[in-house]
Amino acid sequence: MCRLAAITSNEYLNPMECIGALETMHEGHDGSGMGLVLKNLGGELAEFSDYPVLSGICSKDGLYTLEEYLFHAGFRLKHQWRPALKPVKGVKRRDHYFAKVYDYPEEYEDRSREEKEELLLETRLTLRRMGEANGSITVFSFYPDIVTIKEVGDPLQLGEFFGLTDSRLEAKIIFAQGRQNTNYDINLYACHPFFIQGFGSMTNGENTAFVPIREFLASRGFAGYSGYVSDSEVFTHILHYAVKKLGYPLHYYKDVITPLGEDDLKRREDSEALSLMRVALRPLCIDGPNVIIGFTPDGSCFMVHDAKKLRPGVVGGVRGRVGLVSEECGLESMIPERESAKDIFPMKYDMVIVSPGAQEVRVWNQLYGWTTIMN
């Protein structure tokens, strides 16, 4: 099962903090890949928080094609972060790794945020399609204040390969996954965390309800609900669908993916609404075991399980610095100074939500409501 490490903080952190945590959980990943998503960027990208960042990998030809396309689409390059690659045994180097900051096309300057988001999504999907057949272009995200890095290999070695220790790449929210490959081929697009329009998530476990969920999402008429090289990508898209498309408060994500049974449901104040939801969103019910760690556009982070997840993940930390990890040893590595007795192991009905800047940690229980653990 993949290993997951996320940290949310009120100050900028180096991504190696999370990679170090992955290393402590090494027995759980097989070096088949690492994914990193950085949100609320610091370092050399701090001043570009309003501009979309295109993260990806290209061959030489692919880079030319990509730049041509973006230029003709009206995007203007403002800044570029490229890792200072260091040769590491076992990591196969590709031609270009990049995080390019663009300015929107002129005609989009006064457009709404929604329209800009649609443009970015369409552009990312087009670039993905352009490079998918020959592998010349791989794009992970195209969104303001987000950088995504993915590559095949051992997380620690990849950190060294990308020179992350010395790079000026920092962020307040860092999500990292060390893969235990459960797909048939090792594919960069199958590597977590997944991202769509400000929402991101990573998962460990097996999504047994993948096909019906994929068919439901793919038929929503929204271009972004596509890809699905990994069965876990649907968790990110369910999050996006529930919160952005349907406008539900974040904690209802739990009720969407793991709805209460009829008897439990009757105990809730909002049981009437839940009954409707449970029926209409039946195809989005997950049937794990899964732990999902995610973030939303405002910088809230969360962890949630389904009932079959026998060994829960853990959330813990100190005010201003909270980790969400799949194993306790990872949390110990990230935030050793915390009071471990207050660590939260979310159970069947729980969803742990960490506020932006890790100022508050609250647990939403489907049966009993909110409990504040840290504020």
Added chain:
Amino acid sequence: MESAVRLDHNHELTVKDLPYIVLWREDRCKRCGRCTAVCPMYAIEPSVVTRREVSSEEASPTPKVTRKTVIVVRQTTDIERYCTGCGACTLVCPNDAIEPVFNPQHKFLFHKNPGGHPYRRGGRRNDPRESTLDHLKFTRISMLTDPALDAGRHEFRIRTYLGRILSPEEMPLRVKDGKLEVMTGNSRFVPPVREIYPVMIGSMSVGALSPTMWEGLAMGITYLNEVDRMPVVMASGEGGIPPRLLKSRFIKYFILQIASGYFGWDEIIRAIPDMADDPCAIEIKYGQGAKPGDGGLLMAEKVTKLISEIRGVPQGVDLPSPPTHQTKYSIEESVAKMIQAMSMAFGFRVPVFPKISGTRTARAVLNNLLRNPYAGGLSIDGEEGGTGAAYNVSLDKMGHPIASNIRDCYLDLCRQGRQNELPLIAAGGVGKKGGLAANAAALIMLGASAVSVGKYMMQAAAGCFGDEMNRCNVCNIGKCPRGITTQDPKLYRRLDPEKVAERVVEVFRSLDVELRKIFAPLGRSTELPIGMSDALCADDADIAERLQIGYVC
């Protein structure tokens, strides 16, 4: 002078022409007469024959001839009284002296049309081969990161929904103080939805079934609901249900059917003000998998006093239902108007859905229903569905297999993003080879929201003799030897409704365990795996390709 016909019997059939040959063992028979008395077809009869015996008791041959008159059991070769192979004779014989044996060389269909009347019968398609469903198996076993669930101990929820489901975008929900609430006032109509067990008992009418059989089924599902908390429902078939049941609170476990004869509906409509609860749903029958294009027919012999009261018709007359709903011009109009009318009659509190025969045009009906906001589902009855009476040619050659029909419809719904909005109910040949749970689970994974079974229930709960070798299959003539499809008190008193009810409960309990044994290794327990086609594979490449699932060998 004797005619040549009388001498050589040239225009008579031989037992070799018949589908079943009765093997009678003279040495075991004590001539009690039970077999001939029980035979529903009078295919065997006591007869007297003269035998010539030659014996010799001396050391050298001194033959003596004696003639004896003995009683034998003789099989008739009259095609109207052919042996159906039901085996009631074997059942009652105290000495194992008699049994019918299938004759693969028979020429039954060449002769079973005396008077120019084509062969009519009950049962299902006479095709003993495995159905498509029996070629499917569950191959996606969770072995990697997901330890398979414990079917015995894990919490399972095997339920489905019947009724029109709004799309998530259409739901009248709003956020208030961080909570979702249902909008009141001028918000959208929320159609009624029932949460039921995904396997239901399909439409078999009071009339087609004997009173004891129908009562047994009804008691069985009531027990399952009231005691076992399994929300199993049962469809009434055409012709209404007994008035006391109509006005009882147990009506909620029944789906009332309206078909083209509208039999029983005067009584139902009159009972609406006195109903203690709403029925589970209303099924509008447009077609039946066993006999596409035919209406129902209840023979005069079956129209007893009880039936005539329930149906609101005179006693002892044939009750044919037309093949189509005569008051409507087209199925589109018919579906729209009848769904609307039925919904209105029950105050829009009861899901209303049509049932059609499996057909290549099922998707057209489906898309028509999608545009009707009151349509609560679509039931498709495949070619292997059973019936109480139909022409053999309809049973054997008409219709569409359910597997590909359901799959096509489900994938069509997926293309439109409406796979959760209109539940598909699959029927026709489910459990044909006894694998009820496996067949039902396969249909669910192909896209059905629920599965309906009729023939299987008669076989499992009441020991129906019928099979796909044309055994018995005389449901149409009211002479069911088990007492299942007859209105003759002498026959239906053989069937104990309590035992039928007990068997219904046993069948559903065991089905529930088997469904868990299927779902658990696939890692599914929380929701019904509707459309989970990655779990299914076929052992036949053509079937796999047609159903868009994997092929394994």
